[in-house]
Amino acid sequence: MRNVLVSGASVAGPALAYWLSHHGFKVTIVERAPALREGGYAVDFRGKAHLSILRRMGVLTDLEAVQTDITSTWYVDGAGRPQTRMPDDLFSGDVEILRGDLARVLYEATRDRAEYVFGDSITSLTEDGHGVDVTFERGAPRRFDLVIGADGLHSNTRRLAFGPEEDYVKHLGVYCAIFTTGNHLGLDRTGHAYLTSGKLVAMYSSNGNAEARAVFYFASPLLEGVRRNVERQQAVLAERFAGNGWESDRLLREMRHAPDFYFDSVGQVHMDRWTKSRVALVGDAAYCPSSLSGMGSGLALVGAYVLAGELAAARGDHRTAFARYEETMREYAKGCQKMGEGVAGYMVPESRLLTAFLHRYYKVMPYLPGKKMMVAKTRRVAENVVLRDYGN
Ligand SMILES: Cc1cc2nc3c(=O)[nH]c(=O)nc-3n(C[C@H](O)[C@H](O)[C@H](O)COP(=O)(O)OP(=O)(O)OC[C@H]3O[C@@H](n4cnc5c(N)ncnc54)[C@H](O)[C@@H]3O)c2cc1C
Known part of the structure; x- marks a missing residue:
């Protein structure tokens, strides 16, 4: 054998x-x-x-x-009001x-x-x-x-x-962080995402709405000294997202107690x-x-x-x-x-113009013929x- x-x-x-x-x-x-x-x-x-x-x-x-039982994900504005629905079926599988x-x-x-x-x-x-x-x-x-x-x-x-x-x-110019948090927004089988230039922060209900996953993406070249250093990773996230609006500050506080903090470059x-x-x-x-x-x-x-x-x-x-x-x-x-x-x-466009364009584009996307293709x-x-x- x-x-x-x-x-x-x-x-x-x-x-x-x-x-x-x-x-x-x-x-x-x-x-x-x-x-x-x-x-x-x-x-x-x-x-x-x-x-x-x-x-x-x-x-x-x-x-x-x-x-997962997520039925939809919405882009929200700074006050948390749903604005546009993400093209979920483009990304989710069987x-x-x-x-x-x-x-x-x-x-x-x-x-x-x-x-x-x-x-x-x-x-x-x-x-x-x-x-x-x-x-x-x-x-x-x-x-x-x-x-x-x-x-x-x-x-x-x-x-x-x-x-x-x-x-x-090959680094793709983005970092990602994910952790479990409380479902303090009361999300019901849904996700809310807040997009600003070069940054995306999202919350998805999980575990039958009992908790939520916080997801952060941000555009960045490779960073020195962050690999396997959770303290440094959390500091980087706090630097980038503090005062970013929507739920960012609250999620940053909750990140410190997360049982499963994950942070990595995307490559x-x-x-x-x-x-x-x-x-x-x-x-x-x-x-x-x-x-x-x-x-x-x-x-x-x-x-x-x-x-x-x-x-x-x-x-x-x-x-x-x-x-x-x-x-x-x-x-x-x-x-x-x-x-x-x-x-x-x-996903995390750095230009404000492109960010604004995407918000509009996602509104009409469900009706475009290219989506099915x-x-x-x-x-x-x-x-x-x-x-x-x-x-x-
Ligand atoms: C904690 C975590 C969270 C993730 N979250 C997501 C996500 O939300 N969405 C997504 O699309 N993909 C995510 N991924 C990546 C996803 O799992 C992989 O892209 C894909 O499933 C391929 O899996 P893999 O087993 O090849 O690699 P990975 O899932 O990356 O697994 C590699 C494994 O090797 C272990 N390992 C690393 N170094 C050593 C070593 N020196 N000796 C022994 N073991 C080692 C790691 O701890 C890990 O368990 C995540 C990966 C991890 C580890």
Whole structure:
């Protein structure tokens, strides 16, 4: 039996663990966080490819049961009065779910099939012809046949095996912060968003209206010294949004007590190859399309299915399997990444003129013929992959 180490327990990691164990591989997942990470807002699955994989994993019903129930999102003015409805159907998929709920469902589906190690991280990978010797920050060194990085946009595995992040990550000019807060506006299955130049702050009801998610986006070049420094991240957010109007100040106060504060730059990962010798990357670590694309989780899911399936089909011959994985995923990933390009410019436009124009444009958008075409295009991109039957 082949022994595989997976780094990262969010979406791609547990999905890969599911399929690898399904095909008879022995899987260990190492996750840097001390426990499964909660937090984030919604992620979407859309089209036949995503849904068929979730169905085959036996998790589709569980996910449908905990779908977000948001029916609409409105842009509001400074006094909180709804002005224009966001084109929600452009962005939402067949299944929309809070990222934390998704991670939990995938974890529950795999916790008995894989060994989970929380609170640790890989520090070195040393390969020879037969395997990889791995050292960890905390645990004892171990040896594996293969190592797969499912550790996200800032992948540690990618850095160790392929080189520095700057060579692969393209910043899209936006930062994002998300956290749980009280539903003090009494939002009923709805979201309110307040757009000013270069800044968007929003609140969505969640958990059956019992609480809300605060979402902040702001235009910015890459910032020094903020990664993994929550104090600094909150200070940056406070600097940008203090006195910004609407609910900004109140949300900034509540941010200090949030149980699941998430803050990150928004970027894409572009690599010529996702595999090297006995190491491969999957999900955001390999081909992050960015949260602006609405494709990150679906793409990660398809990547996990294909990578595990090809390893099974090649009977563990990783060279053949990795080549097939790259071949199957390349165009698909490219299409998903295209969906995230150029979005930042109209999501948080820096010019006042464009901001004012967008408010007007969204008013007429539901009546424009192009909208249906855009929805159909998103679906086409999500379905544009041929999934082999790997003996499921
Ligand atoms: C807390 C959080 C909130 C998010 N919120 C949203 C959202 O609201 N909307 C959206 O569209 N996308 C969100 N995302 C991103 C989304 O989950 C991914 O784009 C997509 O699902 C692909 O998932 P992934 O598993 O490849 O990467 P990610 O979801 O980024 O997961 C990577 C995992 O690797 C872990 N990790 C990082 N470094 C190491 C290391 N050195 N060793 C071991 N493990 C490591 C991380 O803790 C994380 O659990 C969020 C991600 C996270 C981690």
